[in-house]
Amino acid sequence: MAGTLSxxxxxxxxxxxxxxRRTLSRARRDEDDLFTIVVLAEALGVPNPATYYTVELLPLLADRVHEWHTRLGMDRSPLEGVSCC
Incomplete structure (x- = not known):
C-alpha cells in the first residue's frame, strides 16, 4: 500500500x-547569463561600479566562459585575456 501511494x-x-520545467530552466539560464555579464562587464569594456565586488568571482566563471559565449552565438570569446576556443 505504501509503495502504491508513493x-x-x-x-x-x-x-x-x-x-x-522548461520555463524554469530557461529562466535560470537567463539569470546565469545576466550574472555572467555583470561579472565580466569590466573585461568587456563596460564600466561597472561593482567591479570591486565582482572581481573575486572571475575565477569561478572562467570555466563557464566557453558555454556562455557559444550560447550567445559568438564564435570566439569576447574577452581578450581568455581564449577558450
Whole structure:
C-alpha cells in the first residue's frame, strides 16, 4: 500500500511539475547569463561600479566562459585575456 501511494505521489508530482520545467530552466539560464555579464562587464569594456565586488568571482566563471559565449552565438570569446576556443 505504501509503495502504491508513493508511486502515485511521484506520478502526480511529475504531472504538475513537467510543464514548468522548461520555463524554469530557461529562466535560470537567463539569470546565469545576466550574472555572467555583470561579472565580466569590466573585461568587456563596460564600466561597472561593482567591479570591486565582482572581481573575486572571475575565477569561478572562467570555466563557464566557453558555454556562455557559444550560447550567445559568438564564435570566439569576447574577452581578450581568455581564449577558450
Amino acid at each position: 508511486a502515485l505521489s511521484a506520478g502526480l508530482r511529475e504531472f504538475y511539475e513537467a510543464p514548468y
